[in-house]
Amino acid sequence: AQSVTQPDIHITVSEGASLELRCNYSYGATPYLFWYVQSPGQGLQLLLKYFSGDTLVQGIKGFEAEFKRSQSSFNLRKPSVHWSDAAEYFCAVSPPGGDYKLSFGAGTTVTVRA
């Protein structure tokens, strides 16, 4: 069965510092990979996605993620965080192709201190 693991439940980072959120997946084949962000009381916003090709993908709000097949990982990074990046971040996978069912990790809450 497929699974998504986000090892860090909570990360605190200083404003202006770099951020890296980890995501590992267990899947039969390389799935489609996504990162979503959720601000309090809001729905989910897609930050970036990986289907195939270049393993370093750029997203919105200055985020990027790197797919590493050998490590079954899809880690999210941002070089310099802003206070507005405080939110909960979810890694998700779906089967490759036309299946739209997303399986989510448990999420990582990011706190940004001044």
Added chain:
Amino acid sequence: KAGVTQTPRYLIKTRGQQVTLSCSPISGHRSVSWYQQTPGQGLQFLFEYFSETQRNKGNFPGRFSGRQFSNSRSEMNVSTLELGDSALYLCASSLIGYNEQFFGPGTRLTVL
């Protein structure tokens, strides 16, 4: 383009009642998926509809059901509510051929 809209945004019900939640997808999006988000179980897939047909279903009891209309709007229904059904219910829509889901703000259901 307007985003995914969900109504109502907040709902309070008592055990044993039933509830219907509504979702209007982004214009042109014909796939609608529903997810349940709780602190204990996280985000879990409920079901997905395309062209008024359920294409995919998650591991939820039969009390959870849904449907989709010809204009792609979707509703989900939960019958015989239990306390554990308290959750944020999220709807997402997709353009067929593009495996990318756009989420609405959710409906917060509280069961007392």
